[in-house]
Amino acid sequence: xxxxxxxxxxxxxxxxxxxxxxxxxxxxxxxxxxxxxxxxxxxxxxxxxxxxxxxxxxxxxxxxxxxxxxxxxxxxxxxxxxxxxxxxxxxxxxxxxxxxxxxxxxxxxxxxxxxxxxxxxxxxxxxxxxxxxxxxxxxxxxxxxxxxxxxxxxxxxxxxxxxxxxxxxxxxxxxxxxxxxxxxxxxxxxxxxxxxxxxxxxxxxxxxxxxxxxxxxxxxxxxxxxxxxxxxxxxxxxxxxxxxxxxxxxxxxxxxx
Numbered sequence: 211x212x213x214x215x216x217x218x219x220x221x222x223x224x225x226x227x228x229x230x231x232x233x234x235x236x237x238x239x240x241x242x243x244x245x246x247x248x249x250x251x252x253x254x255x256x257x258x259x260x261x262x263x264x265x266x267x268x269x270x271x272x273x274x275x276x277x278x279x280x281x282x283x284x285x286x287x288x289x290x291x292x293x294x295x296x297x298x299x300x301x302x303x304x305x306x307x308x309x310x311x312x313x314x315x316x317x318x319x320x321x322x323x324x325x326x327x328x329x330x331x332x333x334x335x336x337x338x339x340x341x342x343x344x345x346x347x348x349x350x351x352x353x354x355x356x357x358x359x360x361x362x363x364x365x366x367x368x369x370x371x372x373x374x375x376x377x378x379x380x381x382x383x384x385x386x387x388x389x390x391x392x393x394x395x396x397x398x399x400x401x402x403x404x405x406x407x408x409x410x411x412x413x414x415x416x417x418x419x420x421x422x423x424x425x426x427x428x429x430x431x432x433x434x435x436x437x438x439x440x441x442x443x444x445x446x447x448x449x450x451x452x453x454x455x456x457x458x459x460x461x462x463x464x465x466x467x
């Protein structure tokens with residue numbers, strides 16, 4: 211009998227695909243995350259309206275969990291591409307992350323005190339955050355409440371820092387430096403790259419966090435230029451997000467989440 215040839219993709223096929231389409235390593239996980247995130251419901255409106263859906267607020271934990279799961283699949287698909295960056299992160303990244311959370315919370319409070327949050331909230335294109343408190347919304351099922359809180363922290367501390375930093379600093383900032391962006395050394399910046407490092411994060415955060423986002427992402431750009439190590443940026447992001455998550459849960463500031 212004739213032998214059958216396997217059609218399953220091999221590691222060599224995967225490596226070849228990532229070599230041919232280098233952008234996949236940096237863009238695919240972020241694209242999946244944002245695509246699923248676009249259908250998340252909020253307290254004021256159901257999710258997926260643009261697709262004709264009406265996902266209720268109570269389904270937010272399921273949508274978020276699916277978002278993290280599918281993003282992890284995307285990360286696994288492009289994981290070989292991350293191995294081009296083999297640098298070990300340093301303690302400076304932890305320090306920047308710890309200082310960063312103080313800067314973020316402080317400037318967020320300042321924006322509220324100055325009335326900037328209310329003023330900027332009128333800008334078009336910005337919807338409300340989910341502000342989902344699992345310990346309240348899922349109180350009848352405490353095991354699921356704490357499980358989802360753990361999933362939320364995993365997404366905040368592990369998934370988001372990797373996909374955001376690789377997308378912003380590994381792809382966008384290098385792309386505006388040179389058309390052959392993959393040849394641009396990590397950490398090399400121009401005026402256009404510096405502008406991208408501030409403007410793009412502003413577009414992805416709430417108006418009330420504009421000051422905080424500008425200062426925080428500016429700090430991490432400084433770290434990037436100093437160490438030229440993407441994993442330093444990831445660690446700084448993870449430390450800030452971890453401490454911010456602890457602050458949100460401790461002080462019930464779910465508007466930041």
